[in-house]
Amino acid sequence: xxxxxxxxxxxxxxxxxxxxxxxxxxxxxxxxxxxxxxxxxxxxxxxxxxxxxxxxxxxxxxxxxxxxxxxxxxxxxxxxxxxxxxxxxxxxxxxxxxxxxxxxxxxxxxxxxxxxxxxxxxxxxxxxxxxxxxxxxxxxxxxxxxxxxxxxxxxxxxxxxxxxxxxxxxxxxxxxxxxxxxxxxxxxxxxxxxxxxxxxxxxxxxxxxxxxxxxxxxxxxxxxxxxxxxxxxxxxxxxxxxxxxxxxxxxxxxxxxxxxxxxxxxxxxxxxxxxxxxxxxxxxxxxxxxxxxxxxxxxxxxxxxxxxxxxxxxxxxxxxxxxxxxxxxxxxxxxxxxxxxxxxxxxxxxxxxxxxxxxxxxxxxxxxxxxxxxxxxxxxxxxxxx
Amino acid sequence: xxxxxxxxxxxxxxxxxxxxxxxxxxxxxxxxxxxxxxxxxxxxxxxxxxxxxxxxxxxxxxxxxxxxxxxxxxxxxxxxxxxxxxxxxxxxxxxxxxxxxxxxxxxxxxxxxxxxxxxxxxxxxxxxxxxxxxx
Numbered sequence: 001x002x003x004x005x006x007x008x009x010x011x012x013x014x015x016x017x018x019x020x021x022x023x024x025x026x027x028x029x030x031x032x033x034x035x036x037x038x039x040x041x042x043x044x045x046x047x048x049x050x051x052x053x054x055x056x057x058x059x060x061x062x063x064x065x066x067x068x069x070x071x072x073x074x075x076x077x078x079x080x081x082x083x084x085x086x087x088x089x090x091x092x093x094x095x096x097x098x099x100x101x102x103x104x105x106x107x108x109x110x111x112x113x114x115x116x117x118x119x120x121x122x123x124x125x126x127x128x129x130x131x132x133x134x135x136x137x138x139x140x141x142x143x144x145x146x147x148x149x150x151x152x153x154x155x156x157x158x159x160x161x162x163x164x165x166x167x168x169x170x171x172x173x174x175x176x177x178x179x180x181x182x183x184x185x186x187x188x189x190x191x192x193x194x195x196x197x198x199x200x201x202x203x204x205x206x207x208x209x210x211x212x213x214x215x216x217x218x219x220x221x222x223x224x225x226x227x228x229x230x231x232x233x234x235x236x237x238x239x240x241x242x243x244x245x246x247x248x249x250x251x252x253x254x255x256x257x258x259x260x261x262x263x264x265x266x267x268x269x270x271x272x273x274x275x276x277x278x279x280x281x282x283x284x285x286x287x288x289x290x291x292x293x294x295x296x297x298x299x300x301x302x303x304x305x306x307x308x309x310x311x312x313x314x315x316x317x318x319x320x321x322x323x324x325x326x327x328x329x330x331x332x333x334x335x336x337x338x339x340x341x342x343x344x345x346x347x348x349x350x351x352x353x354x355x356x357x358x359x360x361x362x363x364x365x366x367x368x369x370x371x372x373x374x375x376x377x378x379x380x381x382x383x384x385x386x
Numbered sequence: 387x388x389x390x391x392x393x394x395x396x397x398x399x400x401x402x403x404x405x406x407x408x409x410x411x412x413x414x415x416x417x418x419x420x421x422x423x424x425x426x427x428x429x430x431x432x433x434x435x436x437x438x439x440x441x442x443x444x445x446x447x448x449x450x451x452x453x454x455x456x457x458x459x460x461x462x463x464x465x466x467x468x469x470x471x472x473x474x475x476x477x478x479x480x481x482x483x484x485x486x487x488x489x490x491x492x493x494x495x496x497x498x499x500x501x502x503x504x505x506x507x508x509x510x511x512x513x514x515x516x517x518x519x520x521x
Binding site for chain 2 (some may be wrong): 122213232253257
């Protein structure tokens with residue numbers, strides 16, 4: 001069994017994040033709160049709720065929290081919300097104390113991620129901008145610097161290159177872009193490597209124009225040599241040699257589109273999305289990427305329909321009627337789909353051990369309110385890619 | 387700049403239409419030899435999704451439609467059609483469905499069912515999501 005723990009935390013989860021030692025999980029149950037649960041004696045119990053009534057009334061989120069990231073070394077939580085603000089939460093004693101970060105946005109913040117060195121974080125937004133925020137010691141304040149140009153639509157995800165400078169973004173205009181986020185006084189010269197060596201803040205390194213529909217879920221491989229992102233047209237894109245002449249591969253697959261991806265090694269990617277079942281993609285010795293298989297148990301195919309997915313009921317009805325003129329109840333509307341997730345998965349995170357670049361465990365959360373932990377141990381056919 | 391582009395486009399369009407006329411004759415002869423699958427392959431080959439010229443698109447749709455309507459054995463068609471043609475065929479099926487013409491729609495739905503079984507929902511998604519390379 002690849003899914004080793006299934007936890008139904010809420011009706012619906014927009015995003016989740018793990019504490020540095022993976023003993024606690026923070027998630028947003030599709031409202032303006034962030035709940036933190038801790039595992040104690042095989043049971044998850046709620047230990048904190050990051051929301052407005054615990055602290056100062058005006059300061060906290062008042063709309064859906066769209067992004068959470070928990071920094072592994074400095075143990076800080078950053079949240080981003082549709083209310084256009086971000087908070088950095090610090091644990092002081094037993095209380096999580098928020099610091100407001102004014103992003104200077106006029107649309108919702110959609111995603112957030114700490115940089116590898118944890119001295120910056122990036123927020124993607126519906127205002128066609130990316131905010132790169134850093135801490136200013138003298139003012140005791142998080143400053144937001146904006147990359148305003150370039151994006152023609154909402155920024156759906158952001159990903160930091162391991163060098164702490166390059167930032168990849170995907171947008172609803174279908175493009176994936178890579179920017180330099182070098183900030184004087186925050187980043188040092190020697191940390192700049194490769195194609196970013198002489199670029200200023202906000203300079204676009206490359207624009208990847210592979211998708212014709214919304215792009216989501218950009219991620220770097222552990223070494224930062226390969227980039228993967230997905231399109232809403234059931235395609236996944238792999239890009240090598242980021243720079244003036246990138247090498248791109250487009251992989252089409254037969255199922256519903258993905259929302260997010262995760263590199264578990266340099267040669268293997270897990271994709272999650274509307275098909276409710278994680279998909280495994282891997283590169284062979286020549287570096288050619290392809291779809292390998294589904295990770296979960298293959299869905300049980302019910303007699304009423306040939307399509308094991310969210311669309312199956314509608315499809316069953318369409319074809320059932322056109323062929324035999326049967327009534328609607330030929331297809332059971334509320335059958336279980338047999339997978340571990342019952343709805344779109346929109347978030348996948350590594351549960352990596354420090355010092356090991358290969359991810360053996362990861363977690364997924366989705367619109368069904370479950371957080372599922374998966375383990376790649378004992379998957380004989382996949383071990384060659386790890 | 388814009389005017390030169392327009393000129394190149396028009397020039398291209400003439401060339402494309404000539405090519406489609408060639409294809410059309412080839413398809414007719416294939417249909418006479420009762421090779422409808424070969425005819426459909428020929429029709430789908432080199433279809434002009436990249437051009438924005440509506441005349442080219444319509445001209446190619448006419449030849450695809452001609453080949454499509456001649457298909458009797460859908461299973462046989464799909465097993466001899468390479469997977470690379472699935473996405474473009476799906477696009478033409480939706481174009482067929484959008485005509486509202488009863489026999490065309492019947493035929494397109496029949497192929498659509500079998501094609502979806504074979505190529506998956508991803509094929510439909512790619513066809514619906516692509517607003518740039520339309521047929």
